[in-house]
Amino acid sequence: MEITAAMVKELRERTGAGMMDCKRALAESAGDFEKAIEYLRVKGLSKAAKRAGRKTAEGLIISYIHPGNRIGVLLEINCETDFVARTEQFQQLARNVAMQIAAASPLGVSREDIPAEVIEKERELFRNQAREEKKPENVIEKVVDGRVEKFYAETALLDQLYVKDNEKKIGDLLKETIAILGENIRIARFARFQLGQ
Amino acid sequence: MEITAAMVKELRERTGAGMMDCKRALAESAGDFEKAIEYLRVKGLSKAAKRAGRKTAEGLIISYIHPGNRIGVLLEINCETDFVARTEQFQQLARNVAMQIAAASPLGVSREDIPAEVIEKERELFRNQAREEKKPENVIEKVVDGRVEKFYAETALLDQLYVKDNEKKIGDLLKETIAILGENIRIARFARFQLGQ
Numbered sequence: 001m002e003i004t005a006a007m008v009k010e011l012r013e014r015t016g017a018g019m020m021d022c023k024r025a026l027a028e029s030a031g032d033f034e035k036a037i038e039y040l041r042v043k044g045l046s047k048a049a050k051r052a053g054r055k056t057a058e059g060l061i062i063s064y065i066h067p068g069n070r071i072g073v074l075l076e077i078n079c080e081t082d083f084v085a086r087t088e089q090f091q092q093l094a095r096n097v098a099m100q101i102a103a104a105s106p107l108g109v110s111r112e113d114i115p116a117e118v119i120e121k122e123r124e125l126f127r128n129q130a131r132e133e134k135k136p137e138n139v140i141e142k143v144v145d146g147r148v149e150k151f152y153a154e155t156a157l158l159d160q161l162y163v164k165d166n167e168k169k170i171g172d173l174l175k176e177t178i179a180i181l182g183e184n185i186r187i188a189r190f191a192r193f194q195l196g197q
Numbered sequence: 198m199e200i201t202a203a204m205v206k207e208l209r210e211r212t213g214a215g216m217m218d219c220k221r222a223l224a225e226s227a228g229d230f231e232k233a234i235e236y237l238r239v240k241g242l243s244k245a246a247k248r249a250g251r252k253t254a255e256g257l258i259i260s261y262i263h264p265g266n267r268i269g270v271l272l273e274i275n276c277e278t279d280f281v282a283r284t285e286q287f288q289q290l291a292r293n294v295a296m297q298i299a300a301a302s303p304l305g306v307s308r309e310d311i312p313a314e315v316i317e318k319e320r321e322l323f324r325n326q327a328r329e330e331k332k333p334e335n336v337i338e339k340v341v342d343g344r345v346e347k348f349y350a351e352t353a354l355l356d357q358l359y360v361k362d363n364e365k366k367i368g369d370l371l372k373e374t375i376a377i378l379g380e381n382i383r384i385a386r387f388a389r390f391q392l393g394q
Contacts, residue, residue, distance in 0.1 A: 061269035061390045063260035069282075072258035074271035076390045085266075191388035193258045193273045 001031040015040055016087040016181040037180070044179030054184040058082045060091065064098035070195040073101045076188040084183045093177045093185070099163070100170060101190050106157035109187050114156060122151050157187065198228040212237055213284040213378040234377070241376030251381040255279045257288065261295035267392040270298045273385040281380045290374045290382070296360070297367060298387050303354035306384050311353060319348050354384065 003026045011022040011033065017040050025043070029035030056078035065072045075098045077090075084090050100106075108114045126147040130140045153159045158171035168176075178185050200223045208219040208230065214237050222240070226232030256275035263269065272295045274287075281287050297303075305311045323344040327337045350356045355368040365373075375382050 057393050059392060060266040061262060061392055062266060063262055063269055063271060065258060065260055069257040069259060072260055072271050072273075074260060074269050074388050074390055076269075076392065078393070189390065191271050191390075193271055193386065193388075195256060195258055195273065196254050196275070 003027055003031060007031065011036055014088075016084045016089060016183070017044070018182055021182065040182075041176065041180050044182060051178055051182070051184040054080055056080055056184050056186045056188075058085050059186075059188070060085055060094050062091075062094045062098055064095065064102050066102050071102050072193050073098045074191045075101065076190070078186045078188050079181070080183040084181050087181065089177060089181060090185070093173070096162075096164065096173070097157075097170065097187060098190075100160065101157065101192050103163045104154075104157075104160050105192060106160055107155040109157050109189070111152050111156045111159065114152070119148065119151075123148060157190075200224055200228060204228065208233055211285075213281045213286060213380070214241070215379055218379065237379075238373065238377050241379060248375055248379070248381040251277055253277055253381050253383045253385075255282050256383075256385070257282055257291050259288075259291045259295055261292065261299050263299050268299050269390050270295045271388045272298065273387070275383045275385050276378070277380040281378050284378065286374060286378060287382070290370070293359075293361065293370070294354075294367065294384060295387075297357065298354065298389050300360045301351075301354075301357050302389060303357055304352040306354050306386070308349050308353045308356065311349070316345065316348075320345060323348075354387075 003023060007026055008019060008022045011017070011026060012019060014033075015022070015037060017025070021040060021043070022036070025036040025039040028039050058081055059076065059078035061074070061076050063072060063074050075094060077094045077097060079085050079090060107118065123144055126144045127140060129147075130143045135143055153161075158169065158174070160170050162168050162170055162173050165173075174185055174187070200220060204223055205216060205219045208214070208223060209216060211230075212219070212234055214222070218237060218240070219233070222233040222236040223230075225236050253275035255278055256273065258271070258273050260272070261270045272291060274291045274294060276282055276287060304315065320341055323341045324337060326344075327340045332340055350358075355366065355371070357367050359365050359367055359370050362370075371382055371384070
């Protein structure tokens with residue numbers, strides 16, 4: 001099957017991947033679009049790590065307001081070019097991340113964004129719990145470490161399980177989209193308001 | 198003209214004002230809806246001050262995203278009851294305030310919300326400017342006071358001129374809506390994101 005310029009253009013518009021990558025993906029998958037997208041995804045995953053350092057100055061500001069107007073989220077999500085920012089995949093990622101924040105109420109984007117004093121307070125709490133449960137003194141710090149790990153998994157956005165698919169974390173969702181779109185993507189910041197809190 | 202229960206109900210739905218106030222407004226304006234709304238507004242203004250202390254635990258979380266998704270605002274605005282929160286007037290006020298924040302980029306809701314160090318930095322800047330303009334030393338602090346006043350009018354949301362009607366401040370817009378709806382209203386907080394800033 002011949003790979004036409006129109007097909008390459010369409011795949012590029014659907015995935016945001018580079019021109020040459022789209023051409024190769026279509027050739028490898030004999031013009032089958034779904035297979036070509038899958039090819040880009042798999043191929044892209046190995047590249048995603050390399051893209052992590054690249055500059056992200058474009059992107060979107062978007063919001064999600066939960067029905068009833070009692071919870072709302074404002075989100076800045078960055079990528080490298082305005083072209084990718086306007087793709088359906090990027091916009092969908094943005095909407096899904098905003099909805100995640102509304103539903104799962106993270107305290108920060110990554111672990112590093114959660115204030116040290118919050119973690120220290122949690123450690124103290126877990127330590128007291130472990131003592132009340134009569135854990136031996138020599139294992140208490142291990143128990144506490146385990147619970148802090150769980151606390152991070154619940155409160156750092158990138159570590160949270162994706163509410164729409166419990167098989168992956170938000171960080172994985174991000175990496176997948178980086179693989180498909182071929183650009184570094186960064187969740188820059190968010191605000192989450194809940195009425196009266 | 199007879200004032201029916203249906204008329205009172207409709208006025209109440211349109212304005213959110215109390216049942217007895219609506220009845221009186223319709224009686225005073227011989228059943229003319231526009232005049233009745235005006236009556237409620239004027240009558241309400243003198244009451245607005247009294248309402249300022251009342252508890253605001255209801256309201257809305259809303260957002261405004263500027264076309265192009267490069268500027269976005271998240272806003273919490275409170276009133277006393279869910280009934281008023283659901284009125285068209287209250288929702289319109291919320292939308293207008295959110296749009297104001299997007300357009301005029303305030304630093305805080307009221308003067309008190311603008312950090313003292315920001316004001317001190319501005320004072321220093323204005324003082325140096327006044328000296329460069331060779332103002333006499335004995336009037337410099339007066340000049341600086343005047344410029345700080347202008348700075349507040351530009352950066353405190355309630356002091357800002359309403360972008361859609363330069364004849365009034367956002368604080369006036371709020372008072373007018375309090376007068377019409379008969380409940381205390383409070384702009385609780387906002388976040389304003391601009392891409393890459």
